[in-house]
Amino acid sequence: MKRKAYERIKFWKEHKGKQALLVTGARQVGKTFIIEEFGRTEYEHMVEFNLALNDTARKSFSQATSPDDLLLRISIEANEPLVAGTTLVFIDEIQQCPNIVTFIKGLVDKGDYDYILSGSLLGVELEDVRSLPVGYLDEFTMYPLDFEEFCWANGLVTTAFDIVRNSFTAMTEVPDFVHQRLTDLFHRYVLVGGMPAAVTAFLDHNTIDPVRAIQANIRTYYEHDIKQYAPKEHRLTIQEIYRLIPGELQSQNRRFHVNSITDIKRYAQIEDEFLWLTRANVALPVFNVVAPTAPLITNQERRLLKLFYSDVGLLVGSYGKRSSVGILDGRASMNMGGVYENVAAQELAAHGFNHLYYFTKRNVGELDLLVETNDGDVLALEIKSGSYFRSHSALDKAMSIPEYGIDKAYVFAETNVCEENNVTYLPMYMLSMLSNE
Template sequence: MALQRALMNDLIAWKSSPDRKPLLLRGARQVGKTWIATEFGRQEFGSVLRLDFMNDQSASSLFEGSLNPAQLIRKMEVLAGQTVETGRTLIVFDEVQECPRALTALKYFCEDAREQHIIATGSTMGVALHPGTSFPVGKVDMMTLHPLSFTEYLRNAGETKIVDAIETAALDDLEWISPLFSDMATSLLREYMLVGGMPEIVDRYLHDKDFTAARQRQLEILTAYDNDFSKHSDSPNTAERTRRTWQSLPAQLAKENRKFVYNLIRTGARAREYEFSLQWLTDYGIAHRVPCVNAMRKPLRAYEDAHAFKIYALDVGLMGAMAGIDASTVLSDDSLFTEFKGTLTEQYVCQQLIAQGFQPYYWANPDGRAEVDFVISSNGMILPIEVKAERNLRAKSLHVAVAKYDIPMSVRTSLAEYHREDWLTNVPLWAIGCVNRIRQ
């Protein structure tokens, strides 16, 4: 796999930071954490010393005694048969959740061996599984690796001009640029919504254009997740509840009102029975919780409704595989965007917002007559985002929200081309990566 990942630039900046701490690189299984850590080491260092806690029991045994960094480095050198050169060797603790004491050791590397470059890969799930372990609060830098965004997909597909238009062109210029790219970008977006952003699948698909192979790999990843439900759960009952919660996502999002409903997991299901399963899925990184806010005011977190939220999967391709979307019926036209009641389109937008570093919320009017799909805080303002799966540009809910909260700018994303009005910017779905640059 030789994909270009945007996070590589963040890793390079981390390397040269004078305040650098050991880095905890989080992300779901199969998003490419191991690959990007080792590729970063290959490009930026003389050597990489990698400890694989998932597959090598001897790696965990190094941390059974003292956590003194100097002693640990000597043990690592013996185990790996290589020398750690300060500034020239990147140390990688891979799948660190499998060795809780290695996670704790990051604290001592921060305090006593800051000169060493260390990346630990894993998920926050491991911390919850080992409550007696000391998490190095304040002693690590943290980054999260997500599936490829659509702009990353475009760049790896060689469509750099489209990426440049999305990421660097003046926003006003998109009004005349977008018609030039619209057909090609929309076609590529159909591909992306079916293939998704899981790195191995993207790499293979861009090489052989075999969607059948891509779907097979998606199903294999879903099976691996399913196996992990049992592997990491404390009881068969917990594993089954987590499995049911995860498998309910397509049905949850197919509703007109996509608020998460426990009764769709199992008739008579109650929140207290499944709250742990939901937390497990989000900690594991394969589900994203989008809370409802009862007011579009800053800070959005202060207006969360604790009982209303939506759950999206980490990847649009995996969601399509879970729902059994058939590529042969949707690749040739725009029906993909309306398939599944527009759920894939919302899933796609949510995924792109998260990839840009936003925490998305949604807003629902208490009287139930208006709902805005996503709300983010961007560039010092509250920005509501309405998702339209078709070219229908009616935005009744946006009108309600803008008037109610005196919001100066909002976004409608659809298959239509870029257009900016006084209070509304229409952004093509393929260009949603520019939303972080929209201002009043």
């Protein structure tokens, strides 16, 4: 599958200086595959170690006492000679042996070989690494396939998105034949999501049962990680939070109700558990702000939040199969508000918006999503799953309050491009046009 991460890794290779690359992300998003492909294509030699599967290497590396000692152990375990200047050393599942991360700096400084580290749950496991060197790691997070990558996998020519970008820039309607094709693919994306194994199963079989089986397995993997890596005293609560997400997203306002958790009354009681899930990249948090003004982070109110799955396919797959009826035609039998907001959160996170927010106030109403660009502009996003997408009283009220300073308002819905009264209406697939990278 063509992945944007390939170009990101290539950028590192061309500009790295004395830096290793750290690729993080949830399990099963395709990190290993894309790094292996890159290593085979861009280097004459590659040595690879999967510390989750290779017990010998893991035990040996964990005994290293210095950078030179680690390099010796790498050379012994390598399946081919290390050739200076032409070899990539790829250490996968680094969370199995996080203590060696500090030794990699010394090896990078030597400049003989390039180093890529990868793994899951690094936001959790690397919290415990002492004296983690600053500046020698170029880090980026991989996510499931975004919508554009899903379209590529389904055979859509890349020029189709050039047409969409032109329409987005000029704020003109997308030609009907492109609009219909992308709308159809978007509905398929809602069902399948962006986990590579699920997408492959969908392309191979064109039926939903193999996809749902893979989605169920991935959710099981995530729960296994909770049991293995989460602090023992928090495991049951973290697992319960993860399982509650689909039901909470079917509530009217999509907000996570803390009192849904057994014996919990206040967010402060379980803040660490929520943070564990988000640091593990299996859940996406959207925090409330007391006012939609820049900088949004200073207005954040952490006790109120929405919580989404990292992949919309995992979310839809968690509901009963009959809930999927009608999704392909845009007339789902279930409430799609939370599902469409999950797509939006997933796309925004993949496109560089590291902090997502929403806003609610009694005399205004609720704005589904707020993001802030690198330039400091605040964008208000309404996500509409039904046919009455031109009804958005909360957005209208918020836009009329000068001190809020909302710079741009978008309504994403089952529609084509149009503008009315300072509000821009965009088709759901145009979420892919918003980028903060």
